[in-house]
Amino acid sequence: MENELSSLVVIFTEFYYWVTIVFMFFIHVGFCMYEVGASRYKSHMHTLMKNTMVIPLITVTFYLFSWWIYFAFVNGPWIIGDLVAAPHATPWSELMGAHMGGVPVQETLDGDTTAYWARINGVFWAAFLLFSWTAASIVSGAVIERIRPSAFWILAVLIGSVCWIIDAAWGWSWNGWMVQKLGYHDAYASGVIHAIAGGFALGVLLVLGPRIGKFSADGTPRNINPHSPWLVTIGLFMIYCGFWGFYVACNIPIIDVFGGDMLDIQDKQYFSATNIYLQPTTLSGITLNFLMSLSGGLMAAYYVSKGDAFWTYSGGLAGVIGASAGNDLYHPIQAMLIASFVVVIIYKMHYWVERKFKIDDAVGAVAVHGYAGFLGVVIAGFMLWGYPSSPFEGYAHITPWGNFAGAVIMFGVLGFIPAYVASKILNAMGMLRIPREIEMVGLDINLELEREIDAQQVRDAIRREA
C-alpha cells in the first residue's frame, strides 16, 4: 500500500467486514437462545449443543472447500463455462493465512492477486462463513427434539458448506451464471440464504417426521408450546441485531463504480458502496428499507396472529426476508407493504401445510425463511422488472421469470432436493432419528440422572457435616 488514501480504502474495507462478522455472531447467539427456548426442558442441552457445534464444523469445512467453491463454480460449472481458477481460495493457498501482500511464494499466485486478497481474503471469507452458520441454524430450529445430532451435523455441512455456497456462486456474485443469464437479483439474500434454508428444512422434515405427540390420531395438530417465551423472543430480538451485520456484509463498502471492466467508462470515477452485484447503493437506503420492512412485518404479524408474541417477532424477521431481494432499490414504503403482504401469506401457509401434510416445523422456519424468501425473490422480479442486473454489459435484465426460476433453483433444486435425498440416505442407515424411547423421555435423560446423583451426593455430604 503506497499512499495514505489507498491504504485507508483497503484497511477500511478490511475493518468494515470485520465489524459485520462481530454483528453477525449475534445471529447465532439468537438462534441458540431461540431454539433452547422453543424446546422442552428435558432436551435443552442437546438442543443447545446441536446448534453450537454448527460453528466449528461449518467453519472447518468452509475453510477446506466452500470458499473455493464460491469462486470456482460461478459458471455452474459446465452450465455456461468451466471451473474458474481461484488460487487465493484453496485451503493450501498462502493467502488463506496471515499475509502482508508482498511477493507470493506459490507459483499459482501473481503479484496483483496477492496484493488484492492479502488483507480482504480472511474477513470476506468470514463474512460468507457467518451466512453459512445462519443457513444451518435456520434448519436446526425446525428439527429440534428428534433428529440425531450426528445426522444434523452432516446435514449442516451439506447446507452450510456446499448447497448455499453453490447458490451464492450462481446467484449472489457479480459474475454468477444466474445473474448473467437469468438477470437474477437478490441483493440481501431472500433466496440465496432464506429460501434455500427453508427448502432444505422442508426436505429434512418430510423424511424426519413430526415430534411424538404433535398430531392426534385424526391428524389434528397439537400445540407444543415453547418452554420459555422469553428466551424465544429475546433470541429473535438478537437475530434482528445480527441482521444489521448481515445487511451490511452484503455490500462492498467502497469501490470505483466506473473502474475495472464494469461500465467501460474512461476518464471517469465514482466511488460508492455497492451490493454484491457491484451495483451502486447506499447504507442509508438499505437502513430505511430494513427498518420499514421490519415494521411492516411486525405489524402484519401482530394483526394476523392476534398479538401472539412468537409470531409477531417471527413476522418481523419474515418481513425483512420478504423484502430483502430488492431492498437495495425499493422505496421504504414499498418495502413495508411487501413485508406486510409476505407475512400474511406465510402465516397462512404455515398452518395450511401443517394441517394438510402433517409437517411439524417446530419454529416455523420453513415459513419464515423458506416461503418468505421464495416470495421475496418472486416479488422482486416483478417490482424491479427491466432494471439491469449488473453494471457489466451483456447481462440479462431483471425479469419476473428470471427471478421465479431463481427462486425455484434456491428453494427446490439446491434446498429441498439435496436435503430430501441426504435425509433418505441417513434414514435408511438408521442414523436420522433418535430412538423412540429417548425422544419420549427427552434427550437429556443421561444428564438428568447425573444431576440427580450429583445433588444426592451433595445432600449426603451436607447431612454428614450437620
Add this chain to the structure above:
Amino acid sequence: MATGMVDTWANSDVLGPIYPFVGMEGILAFVCIAFWLTWHIWQIRSENREFREDLEKIRQRGGVGRILDDESTLAQEEDSIQD
C-alpha cells in the same frame, strides 16, 4: 534456526506469508481434513454408545411410562409448593 520467512520487519512492504513453516500448506490441509472426518466418526460412535446407555437407564427406571409418571408427580409437587 528460523521457522518463518520473517527475519526483519524492515521489509514489511514486500513481505508475503508471515506464518511459520511456509510450504507445508498442503500437509496442513490434509491434516485438517483428517481432523474433521475423524471427529465425525468419533462423534457418531460416541452418540451410539450414549443412546445405548440411555435406553438401558430407561429400562432400569421402569420404562418410559414410569419415568413420565414420575415427572408428572414431581411437577405436581413443585406446583403445590409454589402455590
